[in-house]
Amino acid sequence: MPVNDTDYYKIYDQFTNEERVLKESVRRFLDKEIRPLVLEAFHTEEPLDMRKIAPKMGRMGLIGADLPQKYGCPGASYVDLGIICQEVERVDSSLRSYVEVQSGLVMTPLYKFGTEEQKKKWLPALASGEAIGCFGLTEPNCGSDVSSLETVAKKDGKHWILNGTKQWISEASLADMAVVWAKTDHGIQGFIVERGQEGFTQSFQKHKGSMRAGDVGELAFVDCRVPEENVLPEATGIKATFACLNHARYGISWGAVGAAIDCYETALRYSLERVQFGAPIASYQLVQDKLVTMLIEITKAQLLAYRLGRLMDEGKAMHGQISMAKKNNIKIARMCARTARELMGANGISLDSSPMRHMANIESVYTYQGTDHIHTLILGMDITGISAFGR
Amino acid sequence: MKIAVCLKQVPDMESKFKIVDGKKIDESQIAFKINDFDNYAVEAALQLKEKLGGEVVIVTCGPDRASKDIRQAFAMGADWGIHVNDPAVESGDNFVVASVLQKAIETIGGVDLVLTGVQAEDDQAAVTGVMLADLMGLPHCTNVKKLEINGNNLTVNRELEGGFNEVIEMSAPAVLSIQSGINEPRYPTLPGIMKAKKKRLDVKKGADLGVSPKSKTDFIKMFFPVSEHKAEIIQGDPATAAAKLIEKLKTEAKVI
Numbered sequence: 001m002p003v004n005d006t007d008y009y010k011i012y013d014q015f016t017n018e019e020r021v022l023k024e025s026v027r028r029f030l031d032k033e034i035r036p037l038v039l040e041a042f043h044t045e046e047p048l049d050m051r052k053i054a055p056k057m058g059r060m061g062l063i064g065a066d067l068p069q070k071y072g073c074p075g076a077s078y079v080d081l082g083i084i085c086q087e088v089e090r091v092d093s094s095l096r097s098y099v100e101v102q103s104g105l106v107m108t109p110l111y112k113f114g115t116e117e118q119k120k121k122w123l124p125a126l127a128s129g130e131a132i133g134c135f136g137l138t139e140p141n142c143g144s145d146v147s148s149l150e151t152v153a154k155k156d157g158k159h160w161i162l163n164g165t166k167q168w169i170s171e172a173s174l175a176d177m178a179v180v181w182a183k184t185d186h187g188i189q190g191f192i193v194e195r196g197q198e199g200f201t202q203s204f205q206k207h208k209g210s211m212r213a214g215d216v217g218e219l220a221f222v223d224c225r226v227p228e229e230n231v232l233p234e235a236t237g238i239k240a241t242f243a244c245l246n247h248a249r250y251g252i253s254w255g256a257v258g259a260a261i262d263c264y265e266t267a268l269r270y271s272l273e274r275v276q277f278g279a280p281i282a283s284y285q286l287v288q289d290k291l292v293t294m295l296i297e298i299t300k301a302q303l304l305a306y307r308l309g310r311l312m313d314e315g316k317a318m319h320g321q322i323s324m325a326k327k328n329n330i331k332i333a334r335m336c337a338r339t340a341r342e343l344m345g346a347n348g349i350s351l352d353s354s355p356m357r358h359m360a361n362i363e364s365v366y367t368y369q370g371t372d373h374i375h376t377l378i379l380g381m382d383i384t385g386i387s388a389f390g391r
Numbered sequence: 392m393k394i395a396v397c398l399k400q401v402p403d404m405e406s407k408f409k410i411v412d413g414k415k416i417d418e419s420q421i422a423f424k425i426n427d428f429d430n431y432a433v434e435a436a437l438q439l440k441e442k443l444g445g446e447v448v449i450v451t452c453g454p455d456r457a458s459k460d461i462r463q464a465f466a467m468g469a470d471w472g473i474h475v476n477d478p479a480v481e482s483g484d485n486f487v488v489a490s491v492l493q494k495a496i497e498t499i500g501g502v503d504l505v506l507t508g509v510q511a512e513d514d515q516a517a518v519t520g521v522m523l524a525d526l527m528g529l530p531h532c533t534n535v536k537k538l539e540i541n542g543n544n545l546t547v548n549r550e551l552e553g554g555f556n557e558v559i560e561m562s563a564p565a566v567l568s569i570q571s572g573i574n575e576p577r578y579p580t581l582p583g584i585m586k587a588k589k590k591r592l593d594v595k596k597g598a599d600l601g602v603s604p605k606s607k608t609d610f611i612k613m614f615f616p617v618s619e620h621k622a623e624i625i626q627g628d629p630a631t632a633a634a635k636l637i638e639k640l641k642t643e644a645k646v647i
Contacts, residue, residue, distance in 0.1 A: 005422055017459040018584050021466055024424065025579040061581025074581040
């Protein structure tokens with residue numbers, strides 16, 4: 001098997017021909033068109049130019065992959081979506097953030113909870129990459145505890161008036177629209193807020209140590225008037241937010257495998273080339289132990305992601321399984337980034353190779369879309385029937 | 392314009408090659424992909440179809456796994472295909488493959504142009520396209536770097552050593568073997584892949600095509616060349632070193 005296609009347990013043999021073609025094509029596209037841009041974007045914290053890149057990704061069918069062709073989307077499967085996330089995060093987590101925020105957190109709620117007019121207006125534009133969306137849930141004082149949202153929406157005739165701040169939002173400064181969650185008199189509600197709306201400010205967050213190739217920032221609402229037709233009618237209550245998050249968490253479980261594989265393959269190539277004490281370092285037992293540990297954990301992570309994908313496509317996946325895959329696979333990616341960096345010694349700290357960048361990015365992924373702790377509690381509650389959230 | 396493109400699946404050259412019993416490659420460690428030269432041929436055919444209309448038909452000899460790369464060509468935009476999946480053909484030489492391709496292309500009917508890659512990345516024989524042209528009784532041109540069509544008239548640039556081109560005029564139907572770099576092959580997109588699922592792929596045996604050709608060559612064995620690491624650096628001033636070199640070439644290497 002080529003050194004650039006880690007598949008020790010022949011999981012790809014389970015893929016259909018079309019899934020294999022997708023995987024190979026997405027990889028070729030990204031390696032040629034986008035990978036060369038990532039290093040400089042990360043180093044300078046000047047995000048990748050998604051106005052140029054998103055339409056290319058849209059043409060490839062990488063956005064909203066699982067949503068229906070009726071709305072200009074590919075109408076493909078969850079496994080296809082997973083393959084896309086894996087290949088995209090192999091390049092950089094910020095790109096996978098874009099794919100999953102757009103597909104899972106913006107397009108999925110529009111598709112599930114929006115009106116026909118909202119779907120027709122936004123889904124084809126978002127799928128083509130011509131429009132860019134963001135998702136506003138997290139706030140300065142509200143992270144894991146979604147019920148503690150402080151952004152409020154008050155009805156005023158045919159408008160809603162939004163006040164509040166959303167933080168750590170992917171594509172915040174660039175987005176043409178945001179799916180925003182706010183508290184109303186009858187609970188949590190989803191809204192579409194469009195760029196340029198009075199009282200809506202979008203800003204870029206600098207000085208991050210992670211996701212530096214991506215646009216991350218803040219959304220602020222000061223008496224922002226949102227017309228009635230921009231309410232997502234079915235998006236009510238905390239459950240609606242979780243429906244979107246499950247989609248994104250699923251994508252992350254595959255994406256993490258991509259980041260882990262990139263680290264492992266980089267370290268494997270390095271260990272075969274780097275000569276110390278008269279032999280390639282790959283010939284030393286301590287180095288082999290590290291390589292084998294990475295490969296075993298990556299293989300297990302691949303199996304979890306693959307099986308979860310098939311379960312999603314059969315409509316049988318449970319949220320606990322999604323939590324298990326997200327929690328485990330990110331832990332593995334984190335371990336692989338660190339181990340690969342160790343194997344590469346001083347050369348590993350340079351951004352010229354990928355493990356250090358993946359390591360920094362994975363810290364965000366470890367925390368967002370449900371922290372590692374939260375997924376433990378979801379699984380704990382699932383197997384014991386006892387909630388350990390709050391007291 | 393009806394165009395047939397001959398497509399071969401080959402090992403990814405980054406794979407780990409292991410020879411079993413001096414006879415074949417251990418496939419368990421190998422990833423397979425579309426022959427790069429054929430990918431340019433597919434793209435060339437698709438560009439002609441976009442300009443002139445018609446259809447692009449993929450013709451492949453290979454085992455089950457080769458269907459993946461036929462689907463790739465479908466995802467790029469090819470219309471349908473014939474997959475000759477027959478161990479007897481698989482074990483034959485280039486002549487066997489060319490004979491089977493000829494019969495398969497005959498069943499399509501009314502083909503104006505047959506495109507192949509210049510060669511396959513694995514055996515690098517570069518003869519199948521030429522044999523095919525001869526069997527079909529059609530004019531052919533190899534190493535095609537540029538292709539223009541006006542009605543039935545083809546103007547092709549043929550690449551020679553050192554980057555020279557010769558310009559040849561010929562008329563369709565014809566067989567052209569396409570050189571890499573003639574175009575930039577498109578990426579299969581996910582919407583294209585979704586469409587590819589529904590495209591027609593006829594699977595045939597040699598017998599279905601009424602053909603059972605015999606190989607013209609015998610396969611003896613395959614092996615990795617042994618590297619002998621023989622090198623000698625001749626010391627001394629240029630005149631002495633040159634004299635010594637000539638002496639060695641005459642007496643030791645016996646090449647002059």
